[in-house]
Amino acid sequence: MPVSRIAVGRPEEATHPDALKAALAEFISTLIFVFAGEGSGMAFNKLTNDGATTPEGLIAAAVAHAFALFVAVSIGANISGGHVNPAVTFGAFVGGNISLIRGILYWIAQLLGSVVACLLLKFTTGGLTTAAFSLSAGVSVWNAFVFEIVMTFGLVYTVYATAVDPKKGSLGTIAPIAIGFIVGANILAGGAFDGASMNPAVSFGPAVVSWTWDNHWIYWAGPLIGGGLAGLIYEFLFINQTHEQLPTSFE
Numbered sequence: 001m002p003v004s005r006i007a008v009g010r011p012e013e014a015t016h017p018d019a020l021k022a023a024l025a026e027f028i029s030t031l032i033f034v035f036a037g038e039g040s041g042m043a044f045n046k047l048t049n050d051g052a053t054t055p056e057g058l059i060a061a062a063v064a065h066a067f068a069l070f071v072a073v074s075i076g077a078n079i080s081g082g083h084v085n086p087a088v089t090f091g092a093f094v095g096g097n098i099s100l101i102r103g104i105l106y107w108i109a110q111l112l113g114s115v116v117a118c119l120l121l122k123f124t125t126g127g128l129t130t131a132a133f134s135l136s137a138g139v140s141v142w143n144a145f146v147f148e149i150v151m152t153f154g155l156v157y158t159v160y161a162t163a164v165d166p167k168k169g170s171l172g173t174i175a176p177i178a179i180g181f182i183v184g185a186n187i188l189a190g191g192a193f194d195g196a197s198m199n200p201a202v203s204f205g206p207a208v209v210s211w212t213w214d215n216h217w218i219y220w221a222g223p224l225i226g227g228g229l230a231g232l233i234y235e236f237l238f239i240n241q242t243h244e245q246l247p248t249s250f251e
Contacts, residue, residue, distance in 0.1 A: 005096025066184030148222025
């Protein structure tokens with residue numbers, strides 16, 4: 001049972017060299033991902049003089065995030081598992097695939113990576129705004145909340161199917177591609193409604209740098225619920241519940 005494998009971890013894990021190296025990998029991967037993803041939106045705003053979002057802009061955002069996440073997951077896979085997302089880390093935790101202490105290290109690294117990426121963007125663009133996620137006109141907080149749950153469920157389910165499942169076989173080699181693709185596809189589906197975050201770190205960095213917190217809870221609660229549900233459901237239904245503790249990398 002995955003619940004029986006949930007572990008807090010030992011305190012010394014927080015200072016173990018391997019755990020610290022993994023956290024550093026998460027920091028760098030998240031920084032790269034957020035810098036490219038958030039930067040693509042800022043570039044669009046500059047080119048259009050802060051004009052209204054267009055279908056082309058949405059496609060550009062989806063492609064930028066898909067490519068950047070593919071790279072970010074790939075470069076972190078052999079060190080930390082390439083989570084690049086607190087919701088993915090939480091899904092791994094509730095499925096018994098990462099300890100709480102290691103997960104907290106990942107969360108700290110991911111959030112810091114996002115904030116640093118946004119600070120770098122603000123500096124390199126001459127002070128342009130790192131826009132926080134927000135709801136479009138006519139979209140209620142509950143619409144967005146459910147959107148984030150469903151989209152993040154799809155993302156973390158994909159992570160489990162292609163990267164965590166011990167029966168995945170050769171699928172592990174294409175895990176970063178599949179993960180990038182589902183994020184890009186979800187942005188095409190949800191980007192026009194609530195920005196399609198699926199990642200609390202992605203939402204946190206711009207919110208900190210712009211100091212905009214309107215409806216910010218949606219971008220935490222939705223992804224964490226969706227990621228947690230995906231982790232539990234995949235573990236219960238599709239992974240042999242007697243297997244040993246799984247690694248979190250894509251090897």
